[in-house]
Amino acid sequence: MVSDTALGANPDPLASSDDPNRRDFIHIVTGAAAVGAVVSLAWPFIDQMNPAADTLALAQIEFDLTKVQEGQQVVVKWRGKPLFVRYRTPKEIAEAVHDDHADLRDPATDESRHKPGKPQWLILIGTCTHLGCVPTFGGGEYGGWFCPCHGSVYDTSGRIRKGPAPKNLAVPDYSFLSDTKIKVG
Amino acid sequence: MSGHSTYEPKTGFERWLDMRLPIIRLAYDSAITFPTPKNLNYWWTFGGILALCLGIQIVTGIVLAMHYVPHVDYAFNSVERIMRDVNYGWLIRYMHASGASMFFLAVYVHIFRGLYYGSYKAPREVLWILGCIIYLLMMATAFMGYVLPWGQMSFHGAVVITNLLGAFPLVGNAITTWLWGGFAVDDPTLNRFFSLHYLLPFVIAGVVALHIWALHVPGNNNPTGVNVKSKADTVPFHPYYTVKDSFAIALFLILFAFFVFWFPNALLAPDNSVRANPLVTPQHIVPEWYFLPFYAMLRSVPNKLGGVITMFGAIALLFVLPWIDTSKVRSMRYRPTMRLYFFIFIAVCLVLGWCGAHEPADAVIPNVTTFTLGDYDLNSMVWLSRVATLYYLAYFLIITPVMGLTETPLPIPESISEPVLSHPASGPVAAAAATKKG
CATH class of the missing domain: 1.10.10 (Arc Repressor Mutant, subunit A)
Structure with a gap:
């Protein structure tokens, strides 16, 4: 050759x-x-600009649910973002279930958004799916959250109901370590 | 542009240097003898003003970087220390912060000048595109600089703007995580923004050099838009325009000093005097004034990706404008109908800025409720910004190409000198030219 x-x-x-x-x-x-x-x-x-090993290592937290009163929400920091831990009232749960088949932008049943048998505990990443602001607890006409930045409204299941956000508030990976303790991440 | 250089080295050292690095010749040809149209009005002084603005930002910025600490635990305090303890730190920081607003004010005048007088048209397309690139770099630099003090607006502004890129399907989340260097805007984000905020002004300076180079090939446009026909149409850059630019710079610096010394916080958000708290978003989050029109466009579209595309598209249209515009007449001085649409366009940009500063649901006419159209009341900022956004887009996509084909322009003068010499003190054109004496 x-x-x-x-x-x-x-x-x-x-x-x-x-x-x-x-x-x-x-x-x-x-x-x-x-x-x-x-x-x-x-x-x-x-x-090199992606999350470094030590940033990834800090990605899990545990949270004691006894700190939250019924009808209240506690905000904790997880991965630099707010994490909503909401103890829902029976009325709020009923409203969420009632709207399961309403005209939803990002359809999801309320049952799919909490752990089985624990409908009172709603654990959500507290950043608006529009542009990442922190929605206000209890605001908006559905009693869930209201985002002050661009007016997105979420219901008591954290589902997007109105405004520019495209998706429901995200449910993080978490598990119950006991009845009163969860591990997120 | 002149083709041949008239520089003659006067001393032995100049002759020696000229054979080795003709840098004095370059400066002489481009800043002293450069033939410049003799009818440039004061709108043409903003190029020089902008060069000064860039210089001020670089000098004050380098000094601030000597005292600033790019770390989430120290950034806010280090800025407070600059304001309280560092000698003249307050002055240098206020110059830098107000300087950003002054820079954008000047660049908007400069851009609208180019739009009105058709300075983007052949043979100046590359000059115009380089200017658009400078504008984009300025926006990126200003945004990252605003994050550095790590106040509430800094933080949540960074969250909102970086989340814009998350709107893109499939790759959106990977891009935002990559930009942040984590799962949220945090210390890695602040560090890289500081690094890039220091870098980009020098990139801007480089593109400015190309911008001036591209200007010096065809030479300046002028208020008539008519090409320079002979040497009689031009004057040397020095002393005619060095003096004129200096006078304009002096006036501009008076405005600058007014903000620095009397109203340094007028253009800053009070919320940014509160240290960043990732768990609470300020109730009323707005960008700096120079981003408000684009912010209004973003919010006018009830779909995340659509809003982002509209906003970036509004800037992208500037890049292709030289090929959208079908008119052969450069200056709108001879395009009376188009001039009307242009003045509406300026008003629309201001209206968008006004809308951007308000909440989407705020009433345009206070205390009046009409009826709900779609998602908001018709008498709301969001509906006004929708109408304004449509005009903004239509101005480039419909009015500009169609008008160039259908309008009847006024007679265009034979040369730059002709409107002054043949119609002394009569006619709108001569009167307009006379008021803008070079």
Whole structure:
């Protein structure tokens, strides 16, 4: 293959630009290697901006539910964001269940938004799904939350009912360690 | 533009340097002898004013960085320390904070000047696009700078703006996490914003150099929009425009000093004097005044992605304007109908800014309730900003291309000198030219 090219009809690389020869091959390979090197070196410089290991390590918290009174909400910080822990009244739960089949922008039943058998505990990430402001507890016409930034209204299940937000308040990964203690993250 | 240089080195050192690095020749040709249309009015002085603004921001910013600490636990206190303890820290910080507003004020005048006189049209498209890039860089720099004091508005402004990018499908969340360096705006975010806030002004300075280079190839546009035909149409940049620019700069600095010394907090939000609290959003969150029109556009669309696209699209339209505009006439001085639409356009931009400063549901006419149209009462800021946003978009997408094809422009003068020489003190054109003497 190599001798074939070297002894072929085109020994002088400058004589013709039609046939690829060994010098063209070297140019292409060198160029490709340089591009590959730059691209693979670019990744560390991009990825360094993603969450660092110590940021990821701090991503779990435990919370004692006895601190919350019925009808109240406690806000704790989790991953730098507010976490809503809401102890719902039977009336609030009933309202949420009643609206399960209303015209919802992001349809979800109330049951899918709490742990089985614990409808009174609503655990939500407290950032509006529009642009991340912190909605106000008890505000808006559905008695859930009202976002002061751009007027999104959430119901007592944290579902978006009105305003510019596209999605329901997010439910984080959490589990009950005991009847009165949860672990989030 | 002149093609040949008239610089003659006078001393032995200048001759020696000129053979090696002709930097004095470059400065002489571009700032002393550069042939400039003789009819430039005061709207043309804002380029020089903007260069000064950039210089002020860089100098005051470098000094502030000597005292500022980019850490969530210390940032707010370090800014308070600058204000109370650092020698003249209050002055330097107020110059920097007011300077940002002055910079945007000047850049908006400069942009509207370019729109009115058709300075974006051939052969100045690249000059215009470089200007648009500078404007984008200014917005990014201003936004990141506003985050640094780590007050309530700093923090929640950063949350809202970075969440804009989360609107994009599929990759949105990955982008915001990457920007934040965590799961929320936090210490890593503050650190990188400080780094970039320090970097970007120098990038702006680089693009400004390209902007001036691109200006010096075709030369300045002028209020008539007519090309320079002969040397008689021009005067040397120095002393004519160095003096005129200096006078305008002096006036501008009076306004600047007025804000720095008398109303340093007029353009700042009181909420930003409260340390950032990620758990409580201020009841009334608004950006700085220079972002308000875009903020109103964002809120006018009842869909997150749609709002973000509208907002970015409003800026993107500026980039393609040279190819949207079908009119061959540069200056709106000779386009009476288009001029009317342009003045409405300015009013609409101001109305959008006014809407952006209010809550979406606020009544435009106080204490009047009409009827609910869709999601809000018709007499609400959100509906006014919807109408204004539609005009903003229509101005670029419909009015500009259609008017260029259908309007009848006024007669255009043969040369820059002609309107003054042939109609002394008569006719609207001559009168307009006479009031804007060069």
